[in-house]
Amino acid sequence: MFEPLDPVLHSQLRLAIMSLLVGMESAEFTYLLEKTGATKGNLSIQLSRLKEEGYIDIKKSFRNNYPLTSCSITKKGARAFENYVKALSGYLSGEKGSSPD
Amino acid sequence: MFEPLDPVLHSQLRLAIMSLLVGMESAEFTYLLEKTGATKGNLSIQLSRLKEEGYIDIKKSFRNNYPLTSCSITKKGARAFENYVKALSGYLSGEKGSSPD
DNA sequence: AAAACATGTTTATAATATAAACCAAATATA
DNA sequence: TATATTTGGTTTATATTATAAACATGTTTT
Numbered sequence: 001m002f003e004p005l006d007p008v009l010h011s012q013l014r015l016a017i018m019s020l021l022v023g024m025e026s027a028e029f030t031y032l033l034e035k036t037g038a039t040k041g042n043l044s045i046q047l048s049r050l051k052e053e054g055y056i057d058i059k060k061s062f063r064n065n066y067p068l069t070s071c072s073i074t075k076k077g078a079r080a081f082e083n084y085v086k087a088l089s090g091y092l093s094g095e096k097g098s099s100p101d
Numbered sequence: 102m103f104e105p106l107d108p109v110l111h112s113q114l115r116l117a118i119m120s121l122l123v124g125m126e127s128a129e130f131t132y133l134l135e136k137t138g139a140t141k142g143n144l145s146i147q148l149s150r151l152k153e154e155g156y157i158d159i160k161k162s163f164r165n166n167y168p169l170t171s172c173s174i175t176k177k178g179a180r181a182f183e184n185y186v187k188a189l190s191g192y193l194s195g196e197k198g199s200s201p202d
Numbered sequence: 203a204a205a206a207c208a209t210g211t212t213t214a215t216a217a218t219a220t221a222a223a224c225c226a227a228a229t230a231t232a
Numbered sequence: 233t234a235t236a237t238t239t240g241g242t243t244t245a246t247a248t249t250a251t252a253a254a255c256a257t258g259t260t261t262t
Contacts, residue, residue, distance in 0.1 A: 002117045002137055011219075012111065036103055040242085041242075044243090067241065088189070091120045131210095139251090145209095145210060149211090
């Protein structure tokens with residue numbers, strides 16, 4: 001009934017990042033920063049974690065002389081997100097069972 | 102879009118406990134132990150945390166000479182659970198927006 | 203009486219999330 | 233031309249969490 005929740009995704013910020021990325025080709029650091037409302041430090045760390053896990057790709061380049069960090073979800077990441085949502089739904093249903101007492 | 106998630110409920114075990122309790126009058130320690138698959142120590146601590154937060158009531162008594170811990174959800178806890186589910190749904194939808202790049 | 207069981211709690215440790223401080227380069231300003 | 237500010241991040245430090253392991257207290261069995 002309570003399948004274990006992927007600890008990588010069971011994080012407010014990482015989940016928000018994945019939720020955004022799953023719906024678009026790619027997103028920039030500053031865009032994620034604004035949409036999630038996170039601090040830069042936290043965002044930086046959680047992006048690294050997601051990349052380390054193979055859930056996203058990170059492409060670093062320059063635009064107008066400034067660094068530009070672009071993130072996109074991987075197949076693996078998309079699958080993990082889907083599984084997480086599925087597993088989580090088991091926790092949210094508020095099961096109507098008979099009282100065990 | 103990404104409302105903050107109640108940190109008290111954003112915990113695998115605490116969420117599982119609440120999910121069970123929301124569907125029944127009350128549940129015993131050993132029942133929760135079996136249903137959640139948690140260790141006794143972890144369960145004990147997370148129950149204390151939920152009580153401390155006013156999300157559950159804990160009634161200690163004896164049955165057949167053995168200690169018996171019974172837990173039930175409070176109004177406040179039920180509301181918090183509902184709110185958590187609502188807030189979380191904002192993270193799971195996989196928004197289809199135009200790519201910002 | 204000794205060993206094993208029931209029902210938890212407390213303590214110690216490892217992992218996480220977060221904010222704060224830092225850094226390097228680019229641009230604006232005095 | 234200094235110097236101050238902005239951009240776009242990374243690193244470090246700290247507080248919180250989750251978890252397992254050890255402990256406690258009494259009960260039942262042999």
